[in-house]
Amino acid sequence: MIKHIISGVCLLGIFSVSAQNLAVGTVFEDSNQNGEMDSGEKGIEKVAVTNGKEVVLTNSKGKYELPLSKDMIISVIKPSGYRVATNTDNLPQFFYIHKPEGSPKLKFPGVKSTGEIPKSVDFALIPSEEKEDFTALIFGDPQPYTQEEVDYFADGIVAEVEGIENVPFGLSLGDLVGNDLDLFNPYIKAVKNVGISWYNLLGNHDINFDVENDTLSDETYEAHFGPANYAFNYGKVHFLVLDDVLYPDPRDGKGYLGGFREDQLQFIENDLKHVPKDHLIVIALHIPLSEPDGRDTFRDEDRDRLFQLLEDFPNTLSLSAHTHIQRQGFFGKEEGWQQDNSHHHYNVGTTSGDWYSGKLDENNVPISTMRDGTPKGYAFINFNGNDYNIDYKVAGKPADYQMEVFAPKVVAKGRRTKAGIYVNFFMGTEDDEVLYRIDEWEWKEMQYIEDYDPSYVEMVYEWDLAEELMPGRRSSNPIRSEHLWRGSIPTKLETGEHDIEIKATDMFGKTHTTRSSYRLAEPLEEVIN
Template identity: 25%
Template sequence: MKKTDTFTRRAFIGGTVVTGLGLTLNLISCEKSTETPEPPQPDPTTSGNENTLNITDVSLPSNIDVSKGMELTITGKGFAMGDQVIFDPLIAGYPRAAIDVSRVSAESVVIVLAEQLVTSGYRVSVKRGSRTVTLGQTALNFVFNASIPDKDGMTIKGTVFADGVGLANVVVSDGFEVTATDENGIYYLPSAKKTKYVFVSIPGNYEVATDINAPLFFNRLRQPEETVETHDFELTPVNNNKHVVMVLGDMHLANRNNDISQFQTGFLTDVNQSIQKYKNAGNKVYALTLGDMSWDTYWLLTNYGLPDYLREMNKINAPVFNTMGNHDNNPSHTDDWISEDKFREVIGPTYYSFNIGKVHYIVLDNIEFKENNGARAYSPRIVSDQLEWLKKDLATVTDKTTPIVIAMHVQLISNLSLNGSGQESRVFRLQESQLFVNALSGFTDVNILSGHVHANYNVRLSPSIMEHNTGAVCATWWWTGRDGHAGNHICKDGTPGGYAIWEMEDRQLKWTYKSIGYEEDYQFRAYDLNKVHLTEDKYVPLHNPSTTGVSWNTYAGEYVNLNQNNEILINVWNYDTDWTVEVTENGVSLPITRVHVTDPLHIISYSAQRMNRNAAPTGAFVSIPTAHMFKVQASSPTSTVEIKVTDCFGRIFQESMVRPKEIHTQMK
C-alpha cells in the first residue's frame, strides 16, 4: 500500500506540545521536505492586517494535534458569529479551507475542522465581510486521538490503529524502552529520545505504509526530551502468513567498477523476477538487507553514499527492511553512536523488530565503530544498551516456539574450517557472543542471518539456533564482472554472487541460495582437478612481479601443481550438515571427503585478472578456503560421473559431469 501524502521518507515526523493556551494541544508536523518553504507574505493593504476587526489577545498555538471533524477552540477577544476562519497552506498544492465559526464567547471562538485539511502548516486568518485579519501561523497535525491525556514521566504517546480501530498488544519502542498498546491501542513511553525516533514492531498480518518501498514503521522525534510528543502508527490488515523474504547481503554500491550497471542489469533484474515469481504463487514478498549497502570510503571519493543507495533500492519491487553494516558508518567520526547518525538520518533505525505472519524478525547493529586515523576500525559487538533492548523485545514474544529470525551484519561464527577428523571447527566472531546467545535462551527455532564475509556458509550451532552467512550481492566487490575482467560474478569462496530466498508459511521456514543469472536449482559447481592446473604462463602471462611485489604461487596455492589423480572437487555453497553429497561412477558410489580449500574459479576470476594488469590483488578480496567443498577420486580421467546433492528439505540437485571438463571463467 502507498501513502497518499507526498512527504519524503526521511523528513516525515516531528513533534511538540503546547499547554496553557486555553486547551492542551499537541503537534507532530509532517513536512514535505527538510525545509518548509517560506509562504508569500500577505499584502497589508488588501488583507486588512491593520486589524480593523478589533480582534485582540489571540493565543494561536504554533503546533496543534487535531482529529478529523473535531472542534478547535482559539482563544481571543472580538470574534463574531458570521466570521470565517481561513486556513491557507504554507505548502503550494495543499488544500485551503474557509470555516464558518460555530460558537463565539467573549474569550474564544470555536470551529469544526474541515475534512479537506491535512497535516501541514497553515496561515490562519479571520474574514468578516470584505475585511480579513491574519491571526498567525500554526501547524496542524492530524492524529487518531487528539484527547490522549499526558502521564507523568511519559514523553511519547500515541495510538496504533487499523481501519479506524485501536489495536491492543502492539509493541512500540524508542530503542531503549519497550511497551505495548492497551485495549484502545494507546501507548506511552518514558523516552529520553536518544535515538530521535519511535518505532512500531509491526504485528503479524499487518503492514505499514511505504515511501516507494521503504516501510514507514518509525516516526522521528523533533522536540526536547521533556516535551511530550504524539506519534501514531496506522496499520493495514493483510494476510502474510505465507510470505517470502529476499535476503540481500553486502551490496557495496560506490559508483566504481561498473557497479551500478552490474547492480541494475544483473541483480535488480534477477531479484525482481524472483519477487514476481513468488507473488504470482500467492506470497507476500519482502526484502531484508544485511548491511554494507554503501561503502564509506567512497562517500567522499566518488560522492556516492546512503542517499544514492536508496535511489537504487527503490527499484526493488518489494518493501525493503535495512540492516546496518560497518561500511554504513560515517568515517568522519570516531564515536560509535555519532558515526551512526547519517544512517539514522537517511535510512532510519539501526536496530528494531517487526513481525510478518507468525515469524518475529529482529534487526541488529552489531558494529561498534572505532574510527582511528582513517583506519575505519570497529569491533563486532552488540553494545550493552542494544543487548538490553533485545532482551526486552524478546520478552514480548511469550510463545517460545515462535520462529525468530535475526538479521545482523557481522557473523556470529567465523567462516568454518575443519579439524583433523574432518569435523567443523567453530570459532565465535562476535565479541561477547555468549551474552547474545544467552538472550535467545528458551526459544526453539532461531535463525541468524549475517553477511560481511562475501562467502556463503551455514552453521547449526545447536538444535534451536542456526546461522546462515549469506553470499554477497556484490560478490567480490563487483570486481570479477567489471568491464574487461572475468565476465562472471563470484564470491571469495566460489559462491556465485547472489542472495537468499526465505519461504515462510505459518511456522514452517525454508531457505535457498539464489545465484544471480541462474535458476534456483543451481546449487553446486564441479571441477575436474585434472584440468585445474593454474600456471603463471597460462593465467598471468603479463604479470611483472617487480611491479606488483607479489608471487602468483601465493594465490594459486595447490592448484599451481599438476594434478593427475582423477579427482573431482565439488563446491556446494549452501551446504549444511543436514545435506548429503553423493557421486557415482558407472553406477558405483565413490567415497567422498569433505575438504577445506580455496575455489579455483575465484582465483582465476579475481587474483589472476588483477595480476595480469600488474596490480596486486587486494588482500581482503582474494580467495578464501571454505568447508563446503567435497572431493572424490574417479577411476578414469574420462569417465562421466553422476553427482547428486540433496538439501535439508529433501530437494535434489544433480549433474551428469562429462569429463574431461575444462576450467574457465564462464564455466557453470
C-alpha cells in the same frame, strides 16, 4: 490535523508542542489508508512500541507512553496481520525520529533538527492478510564504492528480481554502500525497482567514521532509513534487525568490533518479553556471530548474552553478511548456546560478490565470484509457520544451479592420478550428503574437505597468466571453502568420454543434481611405442 515530512518520515497526529517527559501516542487501524486517525478508526491493543530500549504494549484504546530522551527514535513493532505504509522508495514507515537539536555536524549529514516532540506520535497500521507460509528476499552487502558499482548492482542483481511476485518484503544485511554515504540515495533508488517493501540494516561501511561514540555512528543511516535497531512480525516469525557494529572498537578505539551496547541488549530483552515462545525468532545482523579461521571479530560476552535471551525460544535463526563468502554455522553448548538443539547461523553470500571483481559478463557486469568459490547472488528464505528453509540464487544462472564441478578434461587411461573431481555445493554443510557416479554406475560418497576451490583458483590465476590486460579487475586470492567435496577419478575404463553425475542433499532435505564429464585417453608413450 497537520501531516509533516521530516527526514522522509511521516509524522502522524501532530497537534501541539509539549514539554512532557514522556512520548505518547496511539497505534490505530488505518482503514482508509490515509495515514491519519479519522473518526471511527480505532486504536489497536497489545501492539509493541519501542524507543530503542524500552518496549511497551498499547492499552485497550491503542495508546502507549514511553520515556523520552533528547536523541531517540520511536518505532512500532508491526504485528502479524497488519502492514505499515511505505514511502515512494518502498521504505517502510514505522518510526518517528526525535532529535530536537538534530545530529552533530559530520562529514555526511545526519538528521536535521526535528523540534520538540509532538503531543501525540501516532502509528497507522493497515489490515493485511498474512499467510504463515511466505518468502523473504535477502541481499548481502551491495557495497558500491562508486556510482558505476551502484549500476553494477542495479544491472546484475536488482534487474533480475524486478517486479518479483509472491514475496512480501526484502532485507539488505548491511554494507548498503562502501564508506561514501552520499551513495545511500542511489542505492535506495536502485532497490526501489525490486518493487516490494524493503528493510535495511547498518553495516561497518555504512557508518559515520568521524565520531567518538558508537551511539553517533549511525546518524546518516538514521536520516535515510530510520532506527538501526528495530523489530517486526510476519506470520509466526519475529524479526529482530540489529546494528552489531561497535565503532570505535571498545578495545583500543581503532576500527570496529562485532557486538552490542548495553542499551541494545536491553532492547532485545524487552522486545522478546512480548513474543510467543513458539514463534520463530530471526536475528538479522551484519557481522557474523563468528568468522572463519577463529578470528576474534565478535565480542564473546555479547554473543553469550544474546544466547541467554534466546534460551526459551526453541525456534531460531540468525543471518549475517560481511565476509563476502557463504557459510553455515552451528552453535552448540560448547559455544554458549543454551539449548540441546544447535543454533543455525547463515552467513549469506553477497550481491557484490568479491567486491565487483573478475571478468565482465555479457552485460558488462563483473561476475564477482567470491573467494570460497560461491558465485555472487542472493537468498530466499521460505517460512512455513515457525519453520524455514533457504534457497540461494546465483545471479544470472538458473535456479537449479547450486553446485560447481571441477574435473580434469582428459586423464591417462589405466594410470593412477592425483587429480580429482571437486564439487562446490554453495549451500552445503559438512554433514550433508554429496554423492557421485560415473556412467550411471553405483553411487559413491564424496569426501568433505576444506580446501581451495580449484574452479576459483583457475579463474583467479588466469589473470596472472594472461599476456595482455583483461577487462575488469583481478579477483581476490582464494580462501579455503567450507562447502567443498572431492571424489577420485576412475581410470580403468574404456577410452573416451565418461559422464559424471552429482547428487547433493542439503540440510533441509532438498536434493540437487548436476553433471559434468571427463575423457580417458591412451598414455602418450604407449601410443608412441
